[in-house]
Amino acid sequence: MNSDFEPPPKSWSALATVGGILTALAAIAVLQSVSNNLNKAQRTEKKAGTQTVASTFEKQDLKSIKLSGIPVPFNEIVATKPYVAPSTGKLTAAELEMARQAWSYFEKNWNEETGLVNSVDGFISVTLWDQAAAMAALVSAFELEIVPETEFNEKMATTLKSLAKLPLYKKELPNKVYNPKTLIPVNYGKVDQQEEIGWSAIDLGRMAIWLKIVAAKYPQFRSDARAVWRSWDVDRLVKNGQMYGTSVVNGEELYNQEGRQGYENYAAYGLKLLGLNVDRALNPTNYLGFVNLYNKGVPYDLRDAKTSGANNYVLSEPFILDGIEIGFQGLPKAFADRVLAAQQSRYEATNQLTAVTEDNLDREPYFVYSSLFVNGEPWAVITDTGKKYNNLRFISAKASVGWHVLYNTPYTQKLFDFVQTNLKSEKGWYNGYYETLREPNKSLTANNNGVIMESLLYKQVGKPLIVWAGVESSE
Numbered sequence: 001m002n003s004d005f006e007p008p009p010k011s012w013s014a015l016a017t018v019g020g021i022l023t024a025l026a027a028i029a030v031l032q033s034v035s036n037n038l039n040k041a042q043r044t045e046k047k048a049g050t051q052t053v054a055s056t057f058e059k060q061d062l063k064s065i066k067l068s069g070i071p072v073p074f075n076e077i078v079a080t081k082p083y084v085a086p087s088t089g090k091l092t093a094a095e096l097e098m099a100r101q102a103w104s105y106f107e108k109n110w111n112e113e114t115g116l117v118n119s120v121d122g123f124i125s126v127t128l129w130d131q132a133a134a135m136a137a138l139v140s141a142f143e144l145e146i147v148p149e150t151e152f153n154e155k156m157a158t159t160l161k162s163l164a165k166l167p168l169y170k171k172e173l174p175n176k177v178y179n180p181k182t183l184i185p186v187n188y189g190k191v192d193q194q195e196e197i198g199w200s201a202i203d204l205g206r207m208a209i210w211l212k213i214v215a216a217k218y219p220q221f222r223s224d225a226r227a228v229w230r231s232w233d234v235d236r237l238v239k240n241g242q243m244y245g246t247s248v249v250n251g252e253e254l255y256n257q258e259g260r261q262g263y264e265n266y267a268a269y270g271l272k273l274l275g276l277n278v279d280r281a282l283n284p285t286n287y288l289g290f291v292n293l294y295n296k297g298v299p300y301d302l303r304d305a306k307t308s309g310a311n312n313y314v315l316s317e318p319f320i321l322d323g324i325e326i327g328f329q330g331l332p333k334a335f336a337d338r339v340l341a342a343q344q345s346r347y348e349a350t351n352q353l354t355a356v357t358e359d360n361l362d363r364e365p366y367f368v369y370s371s372l373f374v375n376g377e378p379w380a381v382i383t384d385t386g387k388k389y390n391n392l393r394f395i396s397a398k399a400s401v402g403w404h405v406l407y408n409t410p411y412t413q414k415l416f417d418f419v420q421t422n423l424k425s426e427k428g429w430y431n432g433y434y435e436t437l438r439e440p441n442k443s444l445t446a447n448n449n450g451v452i453m454e455s456l457l458y459k460q461v462g463k464p465l466i467v468w469a470g471v472e473s474s475e
Contacts, residue, residue: 061378061379062378064294064295065378066291066292068291069291070292071297072335072338076332083327085323085408085458085462086408087459088460088463089462090460091144091459094420095459098429099141099452101424101429102137103137103453104428105137105446105449106134106137106141108121108427109121112158113158114162115155115156115157115158115162116131117446120360120443120445120446121427121428121443121445124179124180125177125178125180127176128176128204129206129207132206133449133454135156135159135214136450136453139213139214140453140454140456141453144456144460156214156221160221164224167183167185168231170196172199172233173204173232173233173237174199174204174207175196176188176198179191179192196248198245198253199237201237201244201271202243202263202264203267206270206321208270208271209269209325211226212471213325213469213471216471216472229274238271238276239257241280241281242257244256244257245258260301260313261300262313262319263315263318265318266318266322266326266330269282269326269329269330284331287301288300288302291378293342293345294346296338296342296345297338298338299314304375311375311382311386315358315371315372316356317357317451318331320336320399320451320455321402323402324454324465326465327463327467336406346379353395353418355415356394358370359396359441359443360443360445361394361441361443362442362443365387367383368382368389369381370392379393381393392434392441393434393435393436394434394435395415395418397429397431397452398448400419401452403415405455405456405459406458418433423440428448428449430444431443431444
């Protein structure tokens, strides 16, 4: 889920040369002039319409906020019973087709020699977060009978062996980014030059969950999966019950507490499975505040950019992953209830389907955090540096599917149906649909398609995936 991604260079198409007599060229010139004028008028009209829509949403969103918000009762916060969705069972034909379509992303972006996947379609770069999504997709493809057992075994064996031999940052922990063909540690967007840039505890927390699932569910891979994390200096990931990551700035290593409510709790549970003390990171009452958004009391982390130097995004994805993978053991289900309810209330007030989370874009700035609430602002879309792009808010495909398999309400059905109707591509599912531009966000990523696949697996097996796999005590 790191945002420090630089997009691949834009490709340029060769221009076709057209010959013809002068009269034909003259006719083409006239038609081109008319076409240009029409296109200019259409662009002007579309831009004006987009600004009007964005302005309307902005006004309503700003009116929706109220501090302090309605808190979640304490007894609901501390409830620990694993959650099971209200509607599970064999996938429908449409759901199975959605899973097959999501798998097509991995068919086109899997590097067979290493078992690692491209984080973004056609771009040779991968994070451990996105590789965990690829493992989730592979498990889902096998269990949903999209790939045969032989292919599953070959791909998983290759993946685990590659993960176990990754060159580690300072021989301690996996680097934030790798070239998935060569396995060399690299910087974002610079896939041919070896460079160590630190590690992410959040990314490794998600990877830990999937290594544990694979080790528990498939005995033939138990040894290989364990060999991956046993090569890590896992003690460096925690300090005083919290998660820590590193980054390199001007050649100097920085070792900082990592995570805010949401991803912090979810990833900490993965590190807990490795036997690490993450008690403070898992405590949902630490730094807890509530803000009313469209009359729903949404939980948020009081440590914002002004007070801590880190953004306190409230997003859909960590709640969805926490529910699907670990049954709301990292975050209270009551928090997820509120996060979804606020998005539904926004829809009821604006008639705009809302399912927001972070993801890649198909245009600058290429990655944003589309939030319910961040740094005191409602429904803000920002980069990690805090620059706002509210005009690029989009309905997230992975969030729409994830919310639907967890809750199965009339509203989540609308989200699910919207994805099916509007976001299919030849290489999987597009990341989303811009609400003001009224067009798809055509970025294609491993994480989006991986979350869609594991969501559908969860729906079929009817249990949180660590429960289904038989994940037990930490090592």
